[in-house]
Amino acid sequence: MNDFSVEAKGLTKYFGAFRAVDQVSLEVPTGSIYGVLGPNGAGKTTSLRMMLGIVDPDAGESRLLGGHSPQTVRHRVGYLPEERGLYPGMKAREAIAFMGALRGLDWAEGRHRAASFMSELGLERVIDEKIRKMSKGMAQMVQLIGSIVHAPDLIVLDEPFSGLDPVNQERLEMLVRRERDRGATILFSTHVMAHAERLCDRIAIIARSARRFEGTVDAARALLPMQVRYTPRTDDPALAQMLPAGAERRGEAWQFPIENDAVEPLLARITASGHGVAGLSIVRPALHDAFVHIVRQVDAGFDADPEADAIEESEA
């Protein structure tokens, strides 16, 4: 027994000659909310599918919930695929109970939980409505409930927020947190940083088929220097010499990045200079910036390496 709900090692998948996933390893601590971030086509979905044993990897292996093969712990796992799909002729309550039954949940219990989940998420009006009569977002919420109705220990959601309105996104975040509090581990993929930033204990960034970063959200943000925004009281052009080289003037304010250990010296210099402080903020960049930074770097590396690019081109 160990404390990881997902342990994937060296997962690799080829589609023809194109390496869609390259040596991706992932360790998701039990009881955490873990985000897999990456641009479109990075290989997130394929990685998740391999982790769950839906697609066989060409290399590497995946263990779930303390060293079990994915096939043996199906009833303890919940999965929302990226390609949403439900039987259109089924009623919502039945669809949820059906998905629960597939994972070993008793039918009656499934119907019961379906109703309470749906009323809680503001869907009580459509509990006995057929799926085909629902809006896409509603159906997606139904499918989401279906993937967690059996109270799984590991919940894997592929792009769960896409296609939901802000209210439902909010509800989904609430649901994810509550499932974590229940003791479940949640692994989800997304390319929208805001959710990851709010929810995730740890993240992995996948770009161009490989894992490019792994760690906490703060660690990712720490990859970029902090941003300073300084507004002096006096308007003196000589001020620029006191500031680091990259400083730019934006209206009244100056903006520039700053390394961790340069903060206090800067403050000392500002105080000593006598230009005064009308406004000063020193903030970590958002996850968004860190993400864009990492992905740009990877892309730049690929553009410099025409051979790797050629493979990508021929497949695209």
Added chain:
Amino acid sequence: MTPFLRNILVVARRDFLSIVATPTFLLFLFAPLFMIGMGALGGFGASQLADSARGTGRVVAVVGPGDVEPLREADARLRDALPGGKPATLELRVATSGVDPVTIAQEKGRDTYAVMIGPLASPRIVEREANSRSGRYLALLATEVLRARAAGSIAPAAPRFESLTRGGTSIAAQQSIGFGAVFVIFLLTLLLAGQSVGMLAEEKGNKVIEILAAAVPLESVFLGKLIGLLGVAILFIAFWMAMAAGAGFVALTQIDPASVAQAGASAPQLAVAPATGWPFFILAAFLYFVMAFLLLGAVFLGVGAQAATVREIQMLSLPITIFQVAMLSLSSAAANAPGSRLATIAQLIPFSSPLAMAARAATDDAKAVHLLALGWQAIWVALVVYLSVRLFRSGVLSGRRDWRFWKRTKDVAADTASRR
């Protein structure tokens, strides 16, 4: 219940309900009505034709006035004792001068098979076809009259008839029971199991396949779909059996008791029984139907799972149907030659085995061999399902380019395009 079985049942339940709870199912259920209707119409027409033909067919004897009555009596005696089809009606005419048998034979409005003219000892017989039964029959009548005349009157034998009530079913009757079983099982499997070819197309179309593939082993998805469809098939058969039984019952109450008693008199004819006895035979035939259904359904399902489009599905189902018809002819040949090497081969080949073994249950009273055969066929059902799943996994789940299911989403394609 093991999880594997439970998974199968969950899938089967969904499929069964989704098929049965649609208006189209009613159409499906009542489809045989059209068949029965057409059949009845055709049968009615055919029997009309046969009736009118029977009324007009005749043989004619043109003889001296003294021979007319003896001939009529001889005809009455012999007609019913002859095995096979009854001879055509005998028409007797008193000879007048100048009658021409050929003219009589060609008279309009009636089918004349043979005409006999002249003295009974040396008649001239004009027949439509050389060596026809009708010609022989006329000759036989003449001989009979001559013999009776020569021998004087003999008291006819006074036999006491006793009927064998049981155990006397002839091999031929059993063979036709066997053949009937082969044909019925074939027809039912072909009509019902063929439905499975498009079953996975639904999941591929609405993307549910990924939910299924993630939640349960694909083997149980395939088996569950087969069993769901089998449930539909059994419902279908049970419905029509109930209809038939109901119709029979209504018919019985409509008929007055006398004619029921009369029908009872002909019951011995109904007492043909398969070698293993009716209850065992019906059970065996049902089980063989299930096996044939599962085998054929598994093949159709596996092939259909490979198809990417509806057109492909339709194209692919033709070869399977032809294969199945080949298996039918093999098994019916086997049914007509029980115990032969051909029969053994047909019983061993897994796809003809259910048909051939059902036929065997009609002619051979060994029972244990059926357990063996059912086991053998079950192994093959498992094998076909296993292979279909392997193919499906390696094709669809490894993401061949042309598979809709794993097709890249549009935004991915757009994204890659914009990056260039």
